[in-house]
Amino acid sequence: MPNIRPSSDLRNKYNEISKFCHEHSEPVYITKNGEGDLAVMSIETYERLVGKFELYKLLDEGMEAVKENRVKPFRETVTDIQKGLPE
Structure with a gap:
C-alpha cells in the first residue's frame, strides 16, 4: 500500500x-x-529506477536492430572489439 x-x-x-x-x-x-x-x-531507489529505464531503452534498441536485421555474429563483434584494444 x-x-x-x-x-x-x-x-x-x-x-x-x-x-x-x-x-x-x-x-x-x-x-x-x-x-x-x-x-x-531515496537517491538509491531513484538511481535504480533510472538504471532500469536505461536498460529497457537499450533492450528496445536491440530488439529494433534484430527486427531491421542490423546485427552481426557474436564472434565477429568480439574480433572487432579486440582489434580496437591497445596491446
Missing part, C-alpha cells in the same frame, strides 16, 4: 519520511490540497 502524506509532513517530518524511503526502498507520495503532487524517494 502506498505511503501517502500531506505536503506539511515534508516540511515538519522530513527525517521520518527520509528514514521510511531509505528503509523500505519505495517512494512516499506527497499531496497538496488533497491532490497528488510529488513522489519522494
